[in-house]
Amino acid sequence: MKNAFTIAGKELRSYFVSPIAYVVLTGFLLLGGWFFFNLLARFSFLLSIYSAMRNPEAQMRLNLNDFVIAPLLHNLSVVLVILVPVITMRSFAEEKRSGTYELLMTSPLSITEIVAGKFLGALGFLIVMLALTGIYPIILLAYGNPEIGVIAAGYLGLLLLAVAFLTVGLLTSSFTENQIIAAVSCLVLLLLLYVISWPAETAGPVLGAVLKYVSLTEHFGEMVKGIVDTKELVYFGSVILLALFLTQRSVESVRWR
Amino acid sequence: MIEVRNLTKRYGDVVAIRDISFTAATGQVLGFLGPNGAGKTTTMRVITGYMPATSGTVKVAGYDIFDDSFEVRKRIGYLPESPPLYNDMTVTGYLRFVGRIRGIPKAELGDSVDRVLRICGLAEVTDRVIGHLSKGYRQRVGLAQALIHNPGVLVLDEPTLGLDPRQIIEIRRLIQELAGERTVILSTHILPEVTQLCEKVVIINEGRIAIEDTLANLTQNMTLEQVFLRYITKEPVEERPVLEEATA
Numbered sequence: 001m002k003n004a005f006t007i008a009g010k011e012l013r014s015y016f017v018s019p020i021a022y023v024v025l026t027g028f029l030l031l032g033g034w035f036f037f038n039l040l041a042r043f044s045f046l047l048s049i050y051s052a053m054r055n056p057e058a059q060m061r062l063n064l065n066d067f068v069i070a071p072l073l074h075n076l077s078v079v080l081v082i083l084v085p086v087i088t089m090r091s092f093a094e095e096k097r098s099g100t101y102e103l104l105m106t107s108p109l110s111i112t113e114i115v116a117g118k119f120l121g122a123l124g125f126l127i128v129m130l131a132l133t134g135i136y137p138i139i140l141l142a143y144g145n146p147e148i149g150v151i152a153a154g155y156l157g158l159l160l161l162a163v164a165f166l167t168v169g170l171l172t173s174s175f176t177e178n179q180i181i182a183a184v185s186c187l188v189l190l191l192l193l194y195v196i197s198w199p200a201e202t203a204g205p206v207l208g209a210v211l212k213y214v215s216l217t218e219h220f221g222e223m224v225k226g227i228v229d230t231k232e233l234v235y236f237g238s239v240i241l242l243a244l245f246l247t248q249r250s251v252e253s254v255r256w257r
Numbered sequence: 258m259i260e261v262r263n264l265t266k267r268y269g270d271v272v273a274i275r276d277i278s279f280t281a282a283t284g285q286v287l288g289f290l291g292p293n294g295a296g297k298t299t300t301m302r303v304i305t306g307y308m309p310a311t312s313g314t315v316k317v318a319g320y321d322i323f324d325d326s327f328e329v330r331k332r333i334g335y336l337p338e339s340p341p342l343y344n345d346m347t348v349t350g351y352l353r354f355v356g357r358i359r360g361i362p363k364a365e366l367g368d369s370v371d372r373v374l375r376i377c378g379l380a381e382v383t384d385r386v387i388g389h390l391s392k393g394y395r396q397r398v399g400l401a402q403a404l405i406h407n408p409g410v411l412v413l414d415e416p417t418l419g420l421d422p423r424q425i426i427e428i429r430r431l432i433q434e435l436a437g438e439r440t441v442i443l444s445t446h447i448l449p450e451v452t453q454l455c456e457k458v459v460i461i462n463e464g465r466i467a468i469e470d471t472l473a474n475l476t477q478n479m480t481l482e483q484v485f486l487r488y489i490t491k492e493p494v495e496e497r498p499v500l501e502e503a504t505a
Contacts, residue, residue, distance in 0.1 A: 014343065102305075
């Protein structure tokens with residue numbers, strides 16, 4: 001395990017010495033800030049209309065959780081679909097291209113340690129990225145009264161979603177030595193997992209339920225509503241572990257070929 | 258020290274090496290020669306545990322590369338054809354990283370890094386970023402990386418490739434100094450290098466061992482060049498110019 005942390009430390013360092021980290025962070029926060037600003041502006045606009053119309057019922061339904069945080073988290077999740085492949089594309093592909101893969105594979109490290117190290121390094125970066133968006137709920141908490149439990153559930157959902165994206169990215173990066181191929185195939189897979197439940201309504205009861213269950217968005221949506229169910233946790237846990245397991249097999253396959 | 262027996266490696270239908278056997282004794286410098294595509298790099302990758310052979314065994318210091326892969330990897334220092342460097346790291350940072358994944362305890366890490374920095378003449382560039390180093394320095398960092406855990410076996414894949422004459426001389430001197438008690442497998446295209454450094458020569462051609470003998474025995478009656486040409490071509494050496502004229 002010590003070795004995994006050594007690799008994770010190296011990964012995390014290399015994110016922050018390359019410009020990729022700063023481009024990704026800036027882009028993410030810029031878009032996040034724009035979403036937040038717009039949602040908040042719309043919220044106060046609606047609030048002023050409803051109070052002018054003296055419609056207490058509508059005013060009751062207007063709350064920060066449903067009208068600002070939930071759409072914000074959904075928007076951020078779409079941005080993550082695009083940015084996570086950029087974060088993970090290097091992890092294995094770059095090592096293969098530059099020849100450092102041979103160093104890792106001939107060192108006394110197990111494949112599991114290598115994969116765990118890569119995963120933890122990328123996870124560290126992801127946590128920094130998500131933590132920086134924490135400023136938005138903090139602003140809301142300071143000036144309004146959103147429900148903190150629902151925010152926490154939503155953020156947990158966003159983190160789990162992002163980690164699932166990340167493991168898919170590690171998997172596609174382990175297949176190739178070309179970073180572009182790694183990023184594009186990850187992006188396509190993530191978009192597919194994102195929209196796979198669209199035909200669920202017309203696909204019949206059994207297939208529809210399966211499609212809904214497979215879709216990342218459905219489970220994420222539940223958590224954004226504030227529902228932390230074991231069903232969701234099991235789903236995300238399975239996706240993450242499955243992708244990591246496949247990555248481990250894929251990296252090890254060098255030894256079979 | 259190194260015992261390669263009946264090694265065969267296939268990539269799909271292509272046979273890269275077939276039925277290769279040779280040995281290198283402790284403290285011996287073995288020159289591994291052969292034309293491009295003969296299977297030198299494949300053989301070295303199998304010996305270092307990067308990939309397994311289709312059949313056959315390799316034993317390093319008595320440990321089997323397949324059954325005791327970790328023990329073997331701890332004892333081998335490997336410099337691949339292109340040095341495995343992280344361009345965004347500093348020389349010291351990189352060597353510390355390699356030292357740690359090679360299993361050097363934290364307390365000894367500083368000393369190990371200082372030792373290889375001194376041996377490889379990297380004292381002036383310790384804090385430089387590897388991506389900004391010249392090719393000669395990069396090669397030396399690659400060598401330092403292979404030496405950090407003080408391995409008994411060194412596997413060097415064309416360590417002087419692409420260096421200028423002065424750098425080549427430096428790297429050769431370094432290998433000579435390192436040899437001593439270590440077993441070294443040195444793959445190269447440069448025949449004078451073998452004459453200078455190696456006690457034993459293995460020539461490989463089209464995936465098979467053409468000859469394995471000591472340098473002294475091979476060069477009794479002819480130069481190493483003649484030996485090399487004889488074993489990688491089917492024709493006797495003397496006839497070659499005539500043949501070339503005929504085809505021209």
